Amino acid sequence: MFQNKDLWRSLGNNAIYFCVHLLMIPVELAFAVLLNSKLRAAKFYKTMVFMPYIINGVAISYAFSYFFSPINGAFNNLLELLKLEMLKQNWLSDENIVNFVLAFVSLWRFSGYHIVLFTAALQSVNHDIIEAATLDGANAWQMFRYIQTPSIMLMVDFILFDNIRGAMQVFDIPFVMTNGGPGYASSTFTLYTIKTAFTFSNFGLASAMAVAIMAIIILIYVVQNKIIHKFILKGD
Amino acid sequence: MADLGTEKNNALKKPLFSAKARSVIAQIFKQIICIGMVVMVILPILLTVFASFKTKGDMVNTSPLLLPEHITLENYKKVLTDKYLLIGFANTGILLIVSIFFNVILGTLTAYIIERFNFRFKKFVVALFFIGMLVPTFVTEISRFKIINGIGLYKTLGAPILIYVASDLMQLYIYRQFLANISVSLDESALLDGCGYFQLFVRIIFPLLAPATATVTIIKAITIINDMYIPYLYMPGNKTQTLTTFLMNYASAQQGSWQTLAAGIVVIMLPTILLYIFFQKYILAGVTAGAVKE
Numbered sequence: 001m002f003q004n005k006d007l008w009r010s011l012g013n014n015a016i017y018f019c020v021h022l023l024m025i026p027v028e029l030a031f032a033v034l035l036n037s038k039l040r041a042a043k044f045y046k047t048m049v050f051m052p053y054i055i056n057g058v059a060i061s062y063a064f065s066y067f068f069s070p071i072n073g074a075f076n077n078l079l080e081l082l083k084l085e086m087l088k089q090n091w092l093s094d095e096n097i098v099n100f101v102l103a104f105v106s107l108w109r110f111s112g113y114h115i116v117l118f119t120a121a122l123q124s125v126n127h128d129i130i131e132a133a134t135l136d137g138a139n140a141w142q143m144f145r146y147i148q149t150p151s152i153m154l155m156v157d158f159i160l161f162d163n164i165r166g167a168m169q170v171f172d173i174p175f176v177m178t179n180g181g182p183g184y185a186s187s188t189f190t191l192y193t194i195k196t197a198f199t200f201s202n203f204g205l206a207s208a209m210a211v212a213i214m215a216i217i218i219l220i221y222v223v224q225n226k227i228i229h230k231f232i233l234k235g236d
Numbered sequence: 237m238a239d240l241g242t243e244k245n246n247a248l249k250k251p252l253f254s255a256k257a258r259s260v261i262a263q264i265f266k267q268i269i270c271i272g273m274v275v276m277v278i279l280p281i282l283l284t285v286f287a288s289f290k291t292k293g294d295m296v297n298t299s300p301l302l303l304p305e306h307i308t309l310e311n312y313k314k315v316l317t318d319k320y321l322l323i324g325f326a327n328t329g330i331l332l333i334v335s336i337f338f339n340v341i342l343g344t345l346t347a348y349i350i351e352r353f354n355f356r357f358k359k360f361v362v363a364l365f366f367i368g369m370l371v372p373t374f375v376t377e378i379s380r381f382k383i384i385n386g387i388g389l390y391k392t393l394g395a396p397i398l399i400y401v402a403s404d405l406m407q408l409y410i411y412r413q414f415l416a417n418i419s420v421s422l423d424e425s426a427l428l429d430g431c432g433y434f435q436l437f438v439r440i441i442f443p444l445l446a447p448a449t450a451t452v453t454i455i456k457a458i459t460i461i462n463d464m465y466i467p468y469l470y471m472p473g474n475k476t477q478t479l480t481t482f483l484m485n486y487a488s489a490q491q492g493s494w495q496t497l498a499a500g501i502v503v504i505m506l507p508t509i510l511l512y513i514f515f516q517k518y519i520l521a522g523v524t525a526g527a528v529k530e
Contacts, residue, residue, distance in 0.1 A: 031273070034266055038259075045270045047516060048277050054512040054519070055281075056462045058480050059504045062487055063284040066494050066501075074283045074300035081301070108276070113523070120524035169372050172464055176484070190374050198469065203378050210375040217372065 007209070010180075010187040011216075013099050017188070018167035018220075020103040021110070025159060028111055032118030033144055046119065050112040057109065061176035064105045068092055092178055095185040102174050102186055109173070110166065114159050121155035122148060160228065164220050168213055189213055281505070287498035288312065295495050311499035315486070320474060321503070324482030330393055331478065332460055335400035336453055343403035343452060344445055347411030348437060352423065369405040377469075384470060395470035396478075400460055407452050410525050414448040415441070451522035454515045458508050479504050 035042055035049070052060065067074045068091035076088045091101045125148060133147050149156070171190045174180055180187035180195075187195075189209070197206035286303050287295065288311050294304035315321060349355075350362060380399075381390075389395040418441070426436045467478045477485065483504045490497045512519060 031269075034269065037266070038263070039266050039270070040263065041267075041270075045274065046520075048274045050520065051277060051509070051512065054458060054462075054508050056480060056483075056504050056508055058462075058464045058483055059501045060280070062483070062497060062501050063280050063505075066284060066287060066498065067280045069494065072295055072300055072494070074280075077300050108280070112277075116520060117524060120520075165372060169374055171374075176464075193374060194377075194469075197378055197381075203382075207378050210378065214371060214375050 006184040006187065007189070007192055009184050010189050010192040013174075013186060014168055014170065014189050016099045017103045017106055017170050018164065020100070020107060021163050021167055022160075024107055024111060025114065025163065028114045028159075029118050029149070029156075030144070032115050032122055033148060035115065035119050036122045046116065050116045052109045052111075053113045053116075055109075057172045058176055060109060061105065061173050064108075065092065065177050068101055093182055095182060098178060098182075098186045102170075102177060105173050105177070106166075106170060114162075117155060117159060118152065121152035125151040156228075157225070160224060161221055164217055164224070168217050168220075284498045284501050287495050288502050290495045292493070292495060311496045312503070314496055315500045315503050318486065320477055320482055320485065323475065324477045324479045327393060327476060328461060328478045328480075331396055331400065332457055334393075335397050335460060336456055338397075338401045339403055339407075339456060340449055340453065342401065343407045343411055344442055344449070345437070346403060347408050347415055348441055350408070351412050351415040352420070365405045365408060381469065389470075391471055391473055391476065393471070393476060396460075396463075396466045399466055399470075400456070406522070406525070407456075410448050410452055410522060411445060413525065414445055418444055450515075451518040451525075454511060454518050455522045458511060458519070461508055461511075479507070 031049070035046055039045070070076065070090045070093070073091070075091065079085060079087050089097060092098055129147060129151070130143070133143055138147070169190050170188045171194070174186050174188055175191055178186045180191050184192075190213075193206050193209045193213070196202050196209065283300055287300065289307040289309075290298065290304045291308050291310065294308075298304050350358065384390055384395045384398070389398060422440065423436060426440055427433075431439070461479060463478075464480045464484070467476070467481045468484070471478075471481070474485075483500055486500045487497055490500070
């Protein structure tokens with residue numbers, strides 16, 4: 001198992017999803033703060049932001065296949081419109097970018113979930129603390145950094161965990177959009193495991209992979225938790 | 237002279253904009269970000285809808301960003317008359333009704349017993365639910381597959397039903413939270429009046445749990461409709477297609493013909509979007525309740 005190059009490559013692709021999503025978590029949090037602040041039509045925006053999560057994953061994967069398709073695809077067309085022709089690509093068949101495109105689709109689909117969870121946590125932050133901070137003249141950034149973020153640490157923890165679990169288990173988006181291709185360029189660990197088990201009927205090897213991925217999830221979680229908490233404690 | 241001096245001072249202290257103007261500017265700024273977000277969410281969906289109204293010629297001649305001059309409904313006709321779509325609808329319908337029915341019974345009963353009774357190994361049972369939630373489904377997939385295959389449910393609707401019926405931690409949590417707010421004295425007085433445990437549950441507890449059941453049911457329904465993984469693995473074959481696997485088969489049959497596939501995508505997307513629009517309150521409540529406790 002450990003000598004399997006395609007498997008390592010698949011795992012590397014999982015890392016791309018993981019990093020892209022991780023980098024977006026602060027943005028998601030900021031967005032949640034925005035939705036939670038004085039904002040007209042906040043309810044409508046909240047509805048919209050969560051919608052991708054509800055939509056059928058297979059349907060949206062096909063919709064994005066069309067969006068990024070090289071022939072008459074909307075995204076290339078959009079680039080033309082913005083006079084950015086030089087950026088036109090074969091988004092889903094170029095080995096170097098396909099994973100980022102897929103990670104973007106995954107982001108499109110799951111960010112709303114995180115934002116809604118953050119919003120719910122922010123709503124439960126004690127109002128007295130916020131009022132006191134406002135009276136003391138805290139600005140928006142200070143409020144965000146020293147009051148709101150520490151108050152919702154539990155939710156942050158959950159979302160960080162959910163992110164690892166999600167990133168290590170990406171399946172339907174690459175399965176539908178590229179089936180892991182070209183070659184194994186956009187394969188993921190789960191895709192590879194499922195293929196090993198159900199296409200090549202090697203159940204033993206697939207089980208070993210499944211156990212390995214669980215160990216990886218736990219390991220990343222523990223390490224990440226240590227880093228994040230150290231960073232947060234240091235910040236205070 | 238003195239007057240002029242203070243005026244100058246005031247002018248210096250005065251911020252560039254008044255507080256009101258600043259809040260208006262902030263509001264405009266926020267609206268721009270949010271509208272940008274809405275455009276990002278809508279765009280891929282909208283363009284698919286555009287494509288679904290195009291003929292083959294329109295696909296080449298008009299920009300993907302625009303509607304064609306003459307809208308055609310041919311693509312929708314093609315999907316909606318596909319006999320497998322009907323099968324998909326029927327199968328998804330059966331899965332929904334049967335799974336949710338048993339799922340709600342099991343879920344409410346389990347939550348009730350855990351919340352109101354003390355028994356040996358109670359903590360152990362609760363811990364098992366936690367472990368079930370923490371271990372990724374893919375890890376247990378292979379053994380699950382062998383079990384389903386072993387009891388002869390492979391390639392039948394029974395396989396997904398059995399999997400969906402199992403209640404998960406989120407559900408249990410929503411029910412338990414609700415039960416905790418139903419006074420125990422209600423149970424006691426009912427028992428004193430000669431009501432049995434079964435009657436107590438059916439007549440009093442279950443109806444009181446209705447709002448929680450609404451949340452649980454809707455979330456479960458959306459999960460089942462959108463699920464691709466379980467039907468794909470456990471029910472290959474034409475007769476057992478669900479809406480989602482129908483779309484996958486339809487897509488491979490339409491190879492390269494985006495306009496017909498687009499109509500299929502829109503048809504499959506609609507049920508959950510409609511559910512979301514009508515039951516948004518329950519969905520958001522359920523999703524956040526499921527996560528907050530962990």
